[in-house]
Amino acid sequence: MCALAFAGCGEKVPQVPRLAPSDVIVAFGDSLTFGTGAAEPESYPAVLASLVGQPVVRSGVPGEVTAQGLQRLPEVIDEHRPRLVIVCLGGNDMLRKVGEAEIRSNLRAIIRTLKDRGIAVVLIGVPKPALITGTAEFYAEIAREFGIPYEGKVVTAVLYAPDMKADPIHPNAKGYRRMAEAVAELLRKAGAI
Numbered sequence: 001m002c003a004l005a006f007a008g009c010g011e012k013v014p015q016v017p018r019l020a021p022s023d024v025i026v027a028f029g030d031s032l033t034f035g036t037g038a039a040e041p042e043s044y045p046a047v048l049a050s051l052v053g054q055p056v057v058r059s060g061v062p063g064e065v066t067a068q069g070l071q072r073l074p075e076v077i078d079e080h081r082p083r084l085v086i087v088c089l090g091g092n093d094m095l096r097k098v099g100e101a102e103i104r105s106n107l108r109a110i111i112r113t114l115k116d117r118g119i120a121v122v123l124i125g126v127p128k129p130a131l132i133t134g135t136a137e138f139y140a141e142i143a144r145e146f147g148i149p150y151e152g153k154v155v156t157a158v159l160y161a162p163d164m165k166a167d168p169i170h171p172n173a174k175g176y177r178r179m180a181e182a183v184a185e186l187l188r189k190a191g192a193i
Helices: 043-051 066-080 091-095 100-116 139-146 154-160 175-190
Strands: 023-030 056-058 086-087 120-122 133-135 163-169
Touching: 023 043, 023 066, 023 154, 023 163, 043 056, 043 175, 056 066, 066 100, 086 100, 091 100, 100 120, 100 139, 120 175, 154 175
Parallel strands: 023 056, 023 086, 086 120
Antiparallel strands: none
């Protein structure tokens, strides 16, 4: 139901190393990762853990912008030692009218930091606030640049569906489940699980 950006365009999903059962996945981001709008067990990281049978750490900070995420990342890596990190950041930057060049630069630095440490990366794109019907294009461009799996439709689809959101910018439990299902499918197509 949730089309994947690469798979939906006929492109092969970039592959990542297969995860061992004990390998940790970190969901890294802002309020969408934290689960604002639903109870913690209904957040997308919690639902994803049950769908894929892997430990998934919920490392979401409501209100966080990409520059703050970049600063926080080394501590998260050192604390959790993930094998794979799912990055979902940038919505707050756009809400605060941070320039696209700065958002791109910070996302690239986050991805580069992870890849330099041998950590697989998956990127989730989010919509521009004034354009809930479309994901910001730069996410797909960055994913292609780094050759990483990318989910570019689910957040936009969820925020466009009144029955899947708690408020204009946050999903509810049903929306987070949809996000988790889309990410689980992407992880399968990418060979992680």
